[in-house]
Amino acid sequence: MALTFLDKKRSVAGPGYSKWLIPPAALCVHLSIGQVYAFSVFKNSLVERFDTSGTAIAWIFSISIVMLGLSAAVLGTWVERSGPRKAMFASAMCWSTGFLVGSLGIATGQLWLLYLGYGVIGGIGLGIGYISPVSTLIKWFPDRPGLATGMAIMGFGGGALIASPLSTALLTLYGGSADSAGASALASTFLTLGAVYLVFMLIGASLVRVAPGHEDDEKAEHQPGRNGALVRANEAVKTRQFWALWVILFCNVAAGIGILEQAAPMIQDFFRGEGGESSVSAAEAAGFVGMLSLANMAGRFVWSSLSDKVGRKPTYMMYLGVGGVLYALMATLGQTSVGLFVVLALVILSYYGGGFATIPAYLKDMFGTLEVGAIHGRLLTAWAAAGVMGPLIVNGFLDAAGTPGQLVASDYYPALLTMVALLGVGFVANLTVTPVAEKHVDHDVAGASEQDAAPAHTTGGTR
Amino acid sequence: MTQTPQTPQTASSGHAPGSGSTTPPLVIAGAWTLVGVPLAYGLWQTLIKAAQLLG
Structure with missing residues (x-):
């Protein structure tokens, strides 16, 4: 009825619609949902508000990340078939509703409403929003999918950079502070963020367009992956290549999250003297976290764009192989110099971001553009699993080593060496990636696309 | 077979932004400004914070 303007067929680009409006449309969504990485801004105030443990509050973030992975996997096919505008609209509704319900929970003192709102409903918005523009971008930029x-x-990483100072400014505006905000300031900040993100995401939904010729996936000209592969999502999950890519993403994310989650205390622990005092202050540690966020964001754009030139497999060999060497260097030489430690961490975090951004293009290379969004959604379960496993591994080793605030560099060796091993597993998995077997290809669609698009492929090949 | 006024391949064949398109350049600039300004704000705030480690 009234919402038919959201339909895929109603959002196809007219002749002459600029493809350069699609990235800002995607960024409207990703800059908004990237707020989730800045959730820790509220942690202390929420602990105080609900008079509970940090772990109980950390569950809100964990639930949202798990829901991201699950909703992307379950709803990926729906997103692919419904088109980006409807998906972005749904994501905007869920994401802002998550804030509104969370705000109600804060105002009434009911933590379960934050779990339900920000965690579950908002998490569904995260999953839909994350994958909603990916397939569309690949179809608009078939020759530069990594760049697109x-x-x-990159916007998902940038979202945290915006949300962190914005949230602090809002908390102050409403009479609180980042370290200690009352229920009223917290609830008002959540309400404001929900409203701002709703508007911003809806602008993205109004800007986005389906690439011409892709209004009906069954009739569209799809660009095949290697060896002419066009594979549907349900078939892709039966391939060895999908699970190799799942392992690659899992290992890369688990290793990166290990540093990201522990960054501030880690740099202080690495440079703790014999008297127990660290030569790195709390303010400097916060600066280090900021630099890591920048590296994480920059890596998403730089390395993913580079993969269009050098190919996806060599790019992941760099993330996982060089990344493993850098982790080993950090474990063995990291405590010798703050500068060296920072440089190593920055490159590692740029690889972490790059791993996220390059995976859709890798999927396109393997399975073609037919249902690449839905396949990407299923692959994001690796992110959800790594988001739980990575911190568990690191914290497990650190808990066994001693008390927070008294740890030293050597206490991190087991965790860092485990990360090296994880990256080694990912490196081997990457080596096993080969073109998809013929039996998985959808020959009806592949045949039509080859006939229709043969001339175009000779000029617009991908790597 | 399919009627395509402009295939994605043609849409992305390396034209400069706006060329071959009827979208006014101002609209494209406006869209990029909309996402660029908050991103620049976030980058600036993060650089200020990061400067504490370098300074």
């Missing part, structure tokens, strides 16, 4: 998805997924 890098631009959007």
Whole structure:
């Protein structure tokens, strides 16, 4: 009825619609949902508000990340078939509703409403929003998929950079502070963020367009992956290549999250003297976290764009192989110099971001553009699993080593060496990636696309 | 077979932004400004914070 303007067929680009409006449309969504990485801004105030443990509050973030992975996997096919405008609209509704319900929970003192709102409902918005522009971008930029998805997924990293100072400013505006905000300031900040993100995401939904010729996936000209592969999502999950890519993403994310989650205390622990005092202050540690966020964001764009030139497999060999060497250097030499430690961490975090941004293009290379968004959604379960496993591994080793605030560099060796091993597993998985077997290809669609698009492929090949 | 006024391949064949398109350049600039300004604000705030480590 009234919402038919959201339909895929109603959002196809007219002749002459500029493809350069698609990345900002995608960024409207990714800059908004990237707020989730800045959730820790509220942690202390929420602990105080609900008079509970940090772990109980950390569950809100964990639930949202798990829901991201699950909703992307379950709703990926729906997103692919419904088109980006409807998906972005749904994401905007869920994401802002998550804030509104969370605000109600804060105002009434009911933590379960934050779990339900920000965690579950908001998490569904995260999952839909994350994958909503990916397939569309790949279809608009078939010759530069790494660049296109890098631009959007860079926004997810950038969202935290915006949300952190914005949230602090809002808390102050409403009479609180980042370290200690009352229920009223917290609830008002959540309400404001929900409203701002709703508007911003809806602008993205109004800007986005389906690439011409893709209004009906069954009739569209799809660009095949290697060896002419066009594979549907349900078939892709039966391939060895999908699970190799799942392992690659899992290992890369788990290793990166290990540093990201522990960054501030880690740099202080690495440079703790014999008297127990660290030569790195709390303010300097916060600066280090900021630099890591920048590296994470920059890596998403730079490395993913580079993968268009050098190919996806060599790019992941760099993330996982060089990344493993850098982790080993950090474990063995990291405590010798703050400068060296920072440089190593920055490159590692740029690889972490790059791994996220390059994976859609890798999927496109393997399975073609037919249902690449839905396949990407299923692959994001690796992110959800790594988001739980990575911190568990690091915290497990650190808990066994001693008390927070008294740890030293050597206490991190087991965790860092485990990360090296994880990256080694990912490196081997990457080596096993080969073109998809013929039996998985959808020959009806592949045949039609080859006939229709043969001339175009000779000029617009991808790597 | 399919009627395509402009295939994605043609849409992305390396034209400069706006060329071959009827979208006014001002609209494209406005869209990029909309996402660029908050991103620049976030980058600036993060650089200020990061400067504490370098300074």
